[in-house]
Amino acid sequence: xxxxxxxxxxxxxxxxxxxxxxxxxxxxxxxxxxxxxxxxxxxxxxxxxxxxxxxxxxxxxxxxxxxxxxxxxxxxxxxxxxxxxxxxxxxxxxxxxxxxxxxxxxxxxxxxxxxxxxxxxxxxxxxxxxxxxxxxxxxxxxxxxxxxxxxxxxxxxxxxxxxxxxxxxxxxxxxxxxxxxxxxxxxxxxxxxxxxxxxxxxxxxxxxxxxxxxxxxxxxxxxxxxxxxxxxxxxxxxxxxxxxxxxxxxxxxxxxxxxxxxxxxxxxxxxxxxxxxxxxxxxxxxxxxxxxxxxxxxxxxxxxxxxxxxxxxxxxxxxxxxxxxxxxxxxxxxxxxxxxxxxxxxxxxxxxxxxxxxxxxxxxxxxxxxxxxxxxxxxxxxxxxxxxxxxxxxxxxxxxxxxxxxxxxxxxxxxxxxxxxxxxxxxxxxxxxxxxxxx
Ligand code: UDX
Numbered sequence: 026x027x028x029x030x031x032x033x034x035x036x037x038x039x040x041x042x043x044x045x046x047x048x049x050x051x052x053x054x055x056x057x058x059x060x061x062x063x064x065x066x067x068x069x070x071x072x073x074x075x076x077x078x079x080x081x082x083x084x085x086x087x088x089x090x091x092x093x094x095x096x097x098x099x100x101x102x103x104x105x106x107x108x109x110x111x112x113x114x115x116x117x118x119x120x121x122x123x124x125x126x127x128x129x130x131x132x133x134x135x136x137x138x139x140x141x142x143x144x145x146x147x148x149x150x151x152x153x154x155x156x157x158x159x160x161x162x163x164x165x166x167x168x169x170x171x172x173x174x175x176x177x178x179x180x181x182x183x184x185x186x187x188x189x190x191x192x193x194x195x196x197x198x199x200x201x202x203x204x205x206x207x208x209x210x211x212x213x214x215x216x217x218x219x220x221x222x223x224x225x226x227x228x229x230x231x232x233x234x235x236x237x238x239x240x241x242x243x244x245x246x247x248x249x250x251x252x253x254x255x256x257x258x259x260x261x262x263x264x265x266x267x268x269x270x271x272x273x274x275x276x277x278x279x280x281x282x283x284x285x286x287x288x289x290x291x292x293x294x295x296x297x298x299x300x301x302x303x304x305x306x307x308x309x310x311x312x313x314x315x316x317x318x319x320x321x322x323x324x325x326x327x328x329x330x331x332x333x334x335x336x337x338x339x340x341x342x343x344x345x346x347x348x349x350x351x352x353x354x355x356x357x358x359x360x361x362x363x364x365x366x367x368x369x370x371x372x373x374x375x376x377x378x379x380x381x382x383x384x385x386x387x388x389x390x391x392x393x394x395x396x397x398x399x400x401x402x403x404x405x406x407x408x409x410x411x412x413x414x415x416x417x418x419x420x421x422x423x424x425x426x427x428x429x430x431x432x433x434x435x436x437x438x439x440x441x442x443x444x445x446x447x448x449x450x451x452x453x454x455x456x457x458x459x460x461x462x463x464x
Contacts, residue, residue, distance in 0.1 A: 031054055031055075031108050031109065031209070032054070032055045032056075032057070032106055032107050032108050032109075033046070033049050033054050033055065033056045033057070033107055033108070033109050033110070033111065033209075034056075034057050034058075034059065034103040034104045034105075034106075034107030034109070034110040034111070034136075035049075035056060035057070035058040035059070035103060035110070035111045035113055036058075036059050036100040036103055036104065036110060036111065036112050036113060036114060036132045036136065037059075037060060037112070037113040037114040037115070037128075037132070037150075038058050038059075038060040038065060038066075038069060038096065038113075039113065039114075039115065040076060040078065040178070040180060040183060040284070040354075041113045041149055041150065041176050041178060042058060042060075042111070042113030042114075042149075043058070043069075043074065043076070043078075043081065043085070044078065044081060044176075044178055044183040044184060044187055045111055045113055045149060045176070045187065046058040046094060046111075047081060047084045047085045047088060047094060047184075048084065048184060048187040048188055049209065050084070050088035050091075050093040050094035051084050051087075051088055051188070052188075052209075052212055052213075053093070053212070054093065054209070055093055056088075056093060056094050056095070057095050057096075057097055057102070057103045057106075057107065058094070058095070058096050058097070058103060059096075059097050059098065059099050059100045059101070059102050059103025059104070060096065060098070060099075061098070061099060061100075063098055066096045066097065066098050069085065069089075069096040070089070070095075070096050072085060072086040072089060072090075075386075076352075076353060076354075077181075077351075077352055077353040077380060078180065078181065078183055078184065078352070079181060079182065079183075079184065079185075079351065080184040080185070081183065081184050084184065099135070100132050100135045100136050101135055101136060101138075101139045103136075104135075104136035104139050104140055104144075105139045105141075106141065107140075107141070107144060108141065108143075108144060108145070109144065109145045109146075109147060109205070109206065109209070110136060110140065110144060110145070110146050110147065111147045111149045111174075112129055112132050112133065112146060112147065112148050112149060112150060112160070113149045113150055114128040114129055114131075114132050114150055115128050115150065116128065116129060116150050116151055116152055116153075116288075117288070118287075118288045118291060118292065121295065122291040122292065122294065122295040123153065123292060123295045123296070123299075124151070124152065124153050124288070124292045126152065126153070126156060126159060128150075129148070129150060129152060129156065129159075129160065130159070130160070130163050133146065133160045133163040133164050134163055136164075137163070137164045137165060137166060140164070140166060140169050142168040142169075143168060143169075144168075144169050145169070145170045145171070145172055145202050145205060145206060146160060146164065146169060146170070146171045146172070147171075147172045147173070147174045147206055148160060148171065148172070148173050148174070148175075148226075149174055149175065149176050151175060151176075151229050151230070151233075151285065151288075151289055151292075152173070152226060153226070153292060153296050154223050154226045154227055154230075154296055155223065155226070156173075156226060157171050157172070157173045157196065157197070157198075157222035157223075157225075157226065158171075158222065170197065170198075170199040170201075170202035171197070171222075172195060172196065172197040172199075172202050172203055172206045172222075173194075173195070173196035173197065173222045173225035173226050174193070174194065174195050174196070174206055174225070175194055175225060175226065175228065175229035176229075177190065177191070177192075177229075177232060180283065180284070180349070180351070180352040180354055181349070181350070181351030181352045182351070188213065189213070189215070190210075190213065190215050191215065191216075192215060192216045192217070192218055193207065193210045193213075193215055193216070193217045193218070194218045194220070194225050194228050194229070195207050195217065195218070195219050195220070195225065196219075196220050196221055196222040196223070196224055196225020196226065196228075197219075197221075197222060197225075198221065198222060200219070203219045204219070207219060229289075230289055230292065230293045230296070231293075233285055233286055233289040233290065233293075234289065234290055234293045234307055234310070236274055236286070237281050237286045237289075237290050237310050237311075237314070238306070238307075238310045239274045239275060240274065240275075240276075240277075240278070240280075240281045240314075241281070241309075241310040241311075241313040241314050241317075242275075242313075243257070243261065243275040243276070243277050244277050244278070244280065244313060244314070244317045244461070244462075245313050246260060246261075246277075246462065247277035247461045247462025248316075248317075248320060248462065249462075250462040250463075250464070251462055254464060255462075255464065256462070256463055256464045257277050257444075257461065257462030257463065258444070258462075258463070260462075261275045261276075276443075276444070277444065277461040277462050278317075278359070278417075278442060278443050278444075278461065279317060279318065279321050279359040279360065279363060279415055279442035279443070279461075280314045280315075280317035280318050280321075280359045281314055281359070282348035282349075282356070282357040282358045282359045282362070283348040283349065283354065283356060283357055283358075284354060284356045284357070286357075287314075287357040288357075290307055290310060290311050291311065293307050294307050294308055294311070317359075318359055318362055318363055318366065319333075319366070321359075321363050321413075321440070321442050322363060322366050322367060322370070324440045324442075324459050325339075325341060325367060325372070325411055325413060325440050327459070328411045328438035328440050328457065328459060329410050329411050329438070333370065334370055335370055335371055336367060336370045336371045336372035337370075337371030337372075338371070339371070339372045339373070339410050339411070340372070340373045340374075340375070340408050340409045340410050341364075341367055341372050341373070341374045341375070341409060341410070341411055341412075341413055342374075342375055342376075342377075342405040342406045342409035342411070342412045342413065342433075343360065343364055343374055343375065343376035343377070343405070343412075343413050343415055344376075344377060344378075344402075344405065344412065344413065344414045344415060344416070344418075344421050345360050345376075345377075345378055345414060345415035345416025345417070345418060345421065345443075346358060346360045346361060346364075346376055346378035346380075346381055346393065346396075346398070346415070346416065347360070347378055347380055347416050348360070348416075349416065349417065350416055350417045350418045350419065352380075353380035353381075353389075355388070355389060355392045355393070356392075358392075358415075358416075359415065359442075360376075360378075360415035360416055361392060361393070361396070363413075363415065363442075364376060364396055364415075365395070365396075368395065368396075373397075374396060374397065375397045375398075375399055375404070375405055375407070375409065376393075376396055376397065376398050376399065376405065377398070377399050377400075377401070377402050377404070377405040378398070378416065378418075379418055379420065381393065381398050381400075382400045382401070383400070385398070402424075403432070406429065406432040406433050407432075409433060409437075410437060411433075411437060411438050411439070411440060412429070412433060412437070412438070412439045412440070413439075413440045413441075413442065414439065414440070414441045414442060414443050414445050414446070415442055415443070416443065417443040417445055421445055422445050422446065426446070426450055426451055426453075426454035426456070427454050429454065429456070430454040430455045430456050433456065435455040435456070436455065436456075436457065437456055437457070438456060438457040438458070438459065439451055439456055439457070439458050439459070440459050441458065441459065441460045441461070442460075442461055443461075444460045444461055444462075444463060446458070446460075448460060448463060
């Protein structure tokens with residue numbers, strides 16, 4: 026089977042759908058992406074992508090110009106004529122912590138009547154265990170197979186994660202359909218794991234749960250380091266040298282956030298509970314993450330010599346709003362959550378982020394409605410008592426500390442929730458310093 030013989034449809038052009046569609050076009054497939062938002066479709070057809078994602082815009086432009094990538098309105102237009110249709114619609118968190126399947130089910134309902142006989146529908150969105158079967162039920166098409174092919178894309182590096190994955194997971198009851206989906210990745214040098222749908226769906230949740238656990242673990246170790254006078258960097262170096270542990274994904278910080286870990290870790294607890302298992306370890310991972318956010322508020326209070334329950338009259342300069350560097354995504358950002366907590370106890374917060382210095386998108390405006398966002402980095406320190414680093418943007422690390430000390434006033438403090446600065450240099454500039462788990 027050559028790429029030219031297979032036509033792909035993608036439903037949903039968010040982070041996952043757009044990356045999937047563009048990268049498959051880059052691999053040589055003919056791809057049609059559908060979205061319900063006409064404005065977004067128009068933008069994409071004009072070669073403008075609505076998100077910050079390294080390398081994606083170039084691929085979208087190139088493949089669109091080559092005629093291998095098109096954007097259309099609606100799921101049906103994407104699915105008609107497609108041999109394989111990827112469902113990449115959101116699965117937001119429902120009120121009880123479970124993943125809300127209504128978008129997936131609606132997309133399946135819409136495409137059911139237009140799917141070619143012999144087509145394959147692929148669940149790429151992170152879906153609860155059992156969703157492959159749920160989509161089959163909604164489709165009511167005996168001549169169409171449903172396959173699970175979870176994504177493991179990180180925002181900011183989604184294109185390279187797609188084109189050079191550490192593994193591809195395909196889950197299906199129909200082995201022939203699984204092989205056809207696996208074949209789409211034939212030109213990529215990677216390990217392909219073919220399994221049943223429930224295992225494929227569980228792999229996605231377990232992977233995110235384990236990664237969240239690593240960060241909660243190191244954040245808990247960092248807290249311990251502060252109590253016993255140890256240094257977390259030395260501890261991570263020491264434990265990370267053991268290849269069974271590894272040193273990657275062990276950077277302490279303000280807690281994990283983003284579009285996946287918070288929602289998937291809660292969904293994992295809920296799915297387990299629904300099936301009669303109390304996943305207490307995962308509950309602990311979430312609890313530690315919540316505590317980490319409170320610990321950051323405590324640090325700010327300590328830095329200004331106040332009790333964390335009352336920060337009235339304190340002005341906090343916040344550097345960073347996105348949930349990590351390299352993305353403009355504010356979803357479940359620890360920065361936004363901590364700023365909200367600081368405001369609740371009376372602090373005035375002024376924030377700067379490189380992705381919010383221009384005109385704000387409607388989503389940014391909604392998320393940041395109650396936060397004073399400044400457009401120049403120098404403005405953030407105006408009248409501030411303490412500076413907090415929330416996102417590890419590399420440009421923050423290059424800030425001239427002497428100038429910063431002049432603007433903040435000597436003796437002021439930096440609370441560095443990403444351990445971005447060298448504490449000695451901060452102190453040499455005349456500022457006090459508090460990081461995470463640093464001696
Ligand atoms: C994650 C998974 O990595 C990816 O495989 C999955 O498909 C989607 O969810 P993403 O949400 O883009 O990707 O971000 P990631 O880079 O994994 O970081 C998640 C959060 O953990 C961020 O808030 C980040 O700042 C934090 N983090 C990460 C740490 O605090 N320390 C680390 O060492 C790594």
